[in-house]
Amino acid sequence: MSQERFKKVCEAFQSAFGTDPGAIRENSxxxxxxxxxxxxxxxxxxxxxxxxxxxxxxxxxxEMEDISAxxxxxAAKGY
Structure with a gap:
């Protein structure tokens, strides 16, 4: 897993839901x-x-059923 990709996903969750990025896991x-x-x-x-x-x-x-998906x-899109 790319740490940069995961960090950006966490940023999107924070912006969309106000979620603490530290609370997000790959299996959330x-x-x-x-x-x-x-x-x-x-x-x-x-x-x-x-x-x-x-x-x-x-x-x-x-397809976006969880964070790992x-x-x-x-990743498949090249990010």
Whole structure:
């Protein structure tokens, strides 16, 4: 896992949900992060797009079931 990628994902979570970056783990799931519900997921995707300067297809958004899936998706996109 790229530490820089993980750090940027944590920044997106902090911006979207006000989550303490130190509380985020690679295996964190929506139930572990207050606010990560269906509407929160849309906010998170927007933050990830901004932080990484990319956009996601609908199927990619649906794959983002936990942080490890987000990290795998970003790695596959070259981030």
């Amino acid at each position: 799931e929506p139930g572990d992060i207050p606010g990560w519900d269906s509407l929160g997921h849309v906010r998170l995707v927007a933050e990830l797009e901004q932080v990484f300067g990319t956009s996601f297809e609908v199927d990619e958004v649906m 987000i990290l795998r998706l970003l």
